[in-house]
Amino acid sequence: MRMRSQRDPRRARSLRSAGERVAVLSDNDILGMLKDGSLRIDGFRESNLTPNGYDVTIEEIWVPSTDLRKKDGVVNVPARSWFVIGTKEYLVLPETIVGEIWIRTTWVRKGILSSFGRIDAGFNGNLTFSAYNASGDGVEVRIGDRFAQVVFEELRTPPAKAYKERSGNYQGQRGITLQPKRDQTN
Numbered sequence: 001m002r003m004r005s006q007r008d009p010r011r012a013r014s015l016r017s018a019g020e021r022v023a024v025l026s027d028n029d030i031l032g033m034l035k036d037g038s039l040r041i042d043g044f045r046e047s048n049l050t051p052n053g054y055d056v057t058i059e060e061i062w063v064p065s066t067d068l069r070k071k072d073g074v075v076n077v078p079a080r081s082w083f084v085i086g087t088k089e090y091l092v093l094p095e096t097i098v099g100e101i102w103i104r105t106t107w108v109r110k111g112i113l114s115s116f117g118r119i120d121a122g123f124n125g126n127l128t129f130s131a132y133n134a135s136g137d138g139v140e141v142r143i144g145d146r147f148a149q150v151v152f153e154e155l156r157t158p159p160a161k162a163y164k165e166r167s168g169n170y171q172g173q174r175g176i177t178l179q180p181k182r183d184q185t186n
Contacts, residue, residue, distance in 0.1 A: 030049065033097075040090075040092035043057075053152065055104065055150075056089045056148055057087060057146050058141065058142070058145050058147050059144075060143070061075045063075060066078065075142075076138040076141075078133065079138055082131070082132050083132070087128075088126075091127070093124065096121060096158055098119060100117075100152075101119065102149045103147070110135065111135025113132045114130065115130070121155055121159055122162035
């Protein structure tokens with residue numbers, strides 16, 4: 001009998017051929033892909049798994065209005081201030097998996113707003129998030145806290161061109177990255 005945590009690619013194909021959707025990966029799917037090497041999360045901690053995703057953590061914070069940049073401890077983000085976060089985790093997505101990013105509601109309840117999207121299939125690198133403290137008070141942000149959830153989704157078919165071939169602007173990025181690679185001069 002197959003354990004539920006092992007991915008059976010034949011089952012995924014048969015579901016697609018039967019017209020059923022294969023979409024969001026469960027924690028079992030994620031663990032299976034990590035084990036077989038088809039998905040990589042450097043800095044992975046099993047305690048950050050959710051039933052349908054993985055919570056990425058803060059490794060670096062930059063608050064431009066105060067020019068404060070920290071990689072340890074706590075940062076008090078001033079009220080009504082923009083700030084940037086770099087993740088500890090370095091993701092390597094296969095060409096058939098995309099990631100959808102959601103801010104953790106813990107931060108929303110403190111007045112932190114952020115706009116997220118998708119991580120393209122085939123992307124690899126740390127993630128950079130732009131956020132805004134919309135509250136009237138400073139908010140403490142601790143290095144190592146979970147900030148956002150990545151929900152992994154399986155594409156029905158491989159893309160015609162992978163991320164690195166379409167733009168690859170942030171492919172391989174490390175740390176907080178605000179400019180696309182083609183615009184960087186270093």
